[in-house]
Amino acid sequence: MEWTHKIRVRYAECDRMGFVHHSVYALYFEEARTEILRQAGITYKEMEDEGIIMPVRSMSMTFKKAGKYDDLLTIHVRIEGAVEVRAHFHYDVYNQNEELICTGYTEMFFVNKDSMRPLKLPEKYKKHMQ
């Protein structure tokens, strides 16, 4: 399954080269991840309020082309493989000219907010992620 989410590049997100600063793509990935989970039936805020947090274990990204101010980006998000104690999200970012500008990957794990120990994602959430 694959979902998409659109984000407009903000002025402050561009650097003095006029390009979206590379640090900002982590924010775009996070917003896209949250919104596609919402589409799939999971409100991440509620999951966190119920005591499950989802930190990032690792992240990578490759830049193909510069993102620019006022670009209207489309982010394609896929969850790869089984979701158990971890979830692997893959992202492809396109600009309004349908050019691929960035691909990325985040590996998340699930943690009990009180004990700070890893846990298996409960079935009620897992079924929506697959």
Added chain:
Amino acid sequence: MEWTHKIRVRYAECDRMGFVHHSVYALYFEEARTEILRQAGITYKEMEDEGIIMPVRSMSMTFKKAGKYDDLLTIHVRIEGAVEVRAHFHYDVYNQNEELICTGYTEMFFVNKDSMRPLKLPEKYKKHMQ
């Protein structure tokens, strides 16, 4: 009393005009405020860990000149008036050429983190702020 703190402008903090983005000065004020409190004997983290948070009630800033990438800024901080349920911080930001580039002001108040109710700053902290 007046304290100073130095901050080097980061690449990502500049926008496509090449100027420090105006939103970033709130981060500089916060770093400077924290560091001058540390000089005065207060570690804000410890204060927060002891249950006192210090949200911003209001903030203003005026820009005289653009801050630029790699500038080494000097921030002068003053606490104005008495510190009771509120504290008023004033900031002057100079670049390495001793040009005043920004003045600002934040009004903070003290809140019990558990009850989320305002409180008077305890004497053990207040004495360091005056």
Added chain:
Amino acid sequence: MEWTHKIRVRYAECDRMGFVHHSVYALYFEEARTEILRQAGITYKEMEDEGIIMPVRSMSMTFKKAGKYDDLLTIHVRIEGAVEVRAHFHYDVYNQNEELICTGYTEMFFVNKDSMRPLKLPEKYKKHMQ
């Protein structure tokens, strides 16, 4: 005239109190300002590409209530007074419960990007702002 724009609070925009960090409202104001100008017929990017930049001369904001993660904010924007060499924008930010959480103000001026000298906003833009 008054316009509105909606923004969803991002995870990274909240601090360890769980509140939208006060520096972030400047980004919300900027996004809202850009979008209401677009509604009014002005693409700020085009204006900048044509050589007119609009730096912030002063900014102020007052916080009434904390913004929180995943809040869906509605920002009301008004341009106050005449637009000549300056423009005054006023912002009211409401959360999804229709509570006013922040009011703010930015004073912008218009500058020729090449000469870096102030200018009067050309009629073709001004008519859309009023």
Added chain:
Amino acid sequence: MEWTHKIRVRYAECDRMGFVHHSVYALYFEEARTEILRQAGITYKEMEDEGIIMPVRSMSMTFKKAGKYDDLLTIHVRIEGAVEVRAHFHYDVYNQNEELICTGYTEMFFVNKDSMRPLKLPEKYKKHMQ
């Protein structure tokens, strides 16, 4: 060769879990990279003013442990391999308890700012990087 640079974690850089947000490490890497180049005799700003920019082609990071508010981080930076049309920087981030909290990697390339075409880094810079 390996250099180090220290960074104090800012309040706004921590999220509502109380951890340094993962997007922020890209800013720390960038500040550390700039400062170790400065130690090595290269001011990145001057290099950019002379027409050479150094965009990121790819970036990855792995998180071992959470960074926290007010942590005083030490970032170790190494340049790996030869510097020609690209430079590979590796980062290890330690907290004040000498715990490794994050490792990361950025692959940069050199670009002529006017033509936007890749170039070999001129000898006058390269000698300082090796």
